[in-house]
Amino acid sequence: MTNELWPSLLDPALHGDDELCAVSARGVRVRFLDGRELLCGTSGLWNANLGYGNEAIADACARALREASYLSVFRYENLPARQAARELVEAAGADHWGRVLFSTSGGAANDVVMKLARHHHALRGEGTRKLVVGLRDSYHGLTFGGFALTGENLGQPVYGVDQRLIRHVTPNEPDEIRALAERQGRQIAAVVVEPVLGTGAVPLSPEYVRTLLELRERYGFLLVADEVATGFGRVGSLFASQLWPAPPDLLITSKGLTNGTCAAAAVLVSRAVADAFHASGDVFVHGETQAGTPVTCAAVLATLAEMRRLDAVASARRLSARLDAALADLVATHPRVSGTTGAGCFRSIRLCLADGSPLPQDQVTDVVAAIRRAGAIVHPSVSGVQILPALTYTDAELAELLDRVRAGVDAHAGTAATTAAGTEAV
Numbered sequence: 001m002t003n004e005l006w007p008s009l010l011d012p013a014l015h016g017d018d019e020l021c022a023v024s025a026r027g028v029r030v031r032f033l034d035g036r037e038l039l040c041g042t043s044g045l046w047n048a049n050l051g052y053g054n055e056a057i058a059d060a061c062a063r064a065l066r067e068a069s070y071l072s073v074f075r076y077e078n079l080p081a082r083q084a085a086r087e088l089v090e091a092a093g094a095d096h097w098g099r100v101l102f103s104t105s106g107g108a109a110n111d112v113v114m115k116l117a118r119h120h121h122a123l124r125g126e127g128t129r130k131l132v133v134g135l136r137d138s139y140h141g142l143t144f145g146g147f148a149l150t151g152e153n154l155g156q157p158v159y160g161v162d163q164r165l166i167r168h169v170t171p172n173e174p175d176e177i178r179a180l181a182e183r184q185g186r187q188i189a190a191v192v193v194e195p196v197l198g199t200g201a202v203p204l205s206p207e208y209v210r211t212l213l214e215l216r217e218r219y220g221f222l223l224v225a226d227e228v229a230t231g232f233g234r235v236g237s238l239f240a241s242q243l244w245p246a247p248p249d250l251l252i253t254s255k256g257l258t259n260g261t262c263a264a265a266a267v268l269v270s271r272a273v274a275d276a277f278h279a280s281g282d283v284f285v286h287g288e289t290q291a292g293t294p295v296t297c298a299a300v301l302a303t304l305a306e307m308r309r310l311d312a313v314a315s316a317r318r319l320s321a322r323l324d325a326a327l328a329d330l331v332a333t334h335p336r337v338s339g340t341t342g343a344g345c346f347r348s349i350r351l352c353l354a355d356g357s358p359l360p361q362d363q364v365t366d367v368v369a370a371i372r373r374a375g376a377i378v379h380p381s382v383s384g385v386q387i388l389p390a391l392t393y394t395d396a397e398l399a400e401l402l403d404r405v406r407a408g409v410d411a412h413a414g415t416a417a418t419t420a421a422g423t424e425a426v
């Protein structure tokens, strides 16, 4: 059979592989074209936070598609978009947040915040503030803006991604960003951070967050929380930045926003920023045909309602405590598991070789494949694998996931040992 599909970021040698071609998904399981059903330890791409096939969200989407297959927020408004914006502001905190811009992906929403921050400063007579600061090893998407801001090296130069107005600093190193602010603070439009860096699941330390807030006060840049992945209950509150001592100026939410059902993102804008903007009468030049459509907004509203009905944030906290215990046990009992990182239901397992050195990065995809063969889907991470279970995972599902991870790591270690022995023999 020919395969016309060009999948994203998949090794070309694996294109067309039926083992990797999903057919359907229900609850926390995904069925593949080769006939196997795997336990999903990643909530899709970290977006199906309430599991697959949620009936209430599906019904809401179907109703919206019948009532109005399409309405835009481009030179018009639509009622579902108004309602979704209001509920998002209320859920995030209406005392601080004022307005919502809809977008269609995390990357595009990162473009939005970079543009919005620069326009905001231009309105205040500070049009020279153009720099946007991100963190090394961060991930903000692969659109030209988001790709430029992404601190992980993913081949930006090949694509001519322009990073001249971007600065990267090391996460959790307060002195480094302090020094940058001292040098160029009045040219910085925004600092954009993931509360937990997706790459390696590295949470920002409370001290680092305090430094960012203090520098924002001193130098006047906008602080942006890229909560594409951490939003919607993933790390113990609806948004991770709700646990900061003070909120950011802009907040991006995307993955869990529609439980993965629509191409959707939203940028929450603080009252202060929104008011200054609207007082100016300027038009913000950003718009996307498919942003804020009735089906997307129905999905947002139904997801928020389901989060409340299932008490998903509280259940995520309970799951997080069970993960703490299960992962601590894995580290204590498995010689190839050297540690874990992350927060809430956003975790990474660090692996090592027999001599204790970190698992080489080029072996990570083999471990992910071994865990697949053992029956579970996990994502590659830094010298290990990432697990982000649905917030609704039961105890039995968590135990099964850990068993399959253990079996996959064992199988990989066994194969690697055999290969090494074989190589030696040769």
Ligand SMILES: Cc1ncc(COP(=O)(O)O)c(C=O)c1O
Residues within 6 Å of the ligand: 104, 105, 106, 107, 108, 110, 139, 140, 141, 142, 194, 198, 226, 227, 228, 229, 254
């Ligand atoms: C923090 C963060 N920002 C942005 C993105 C990009 O989102 P999208 O793939 O929807 O463009 C991601 C995706 O993983 C992300 O985790």
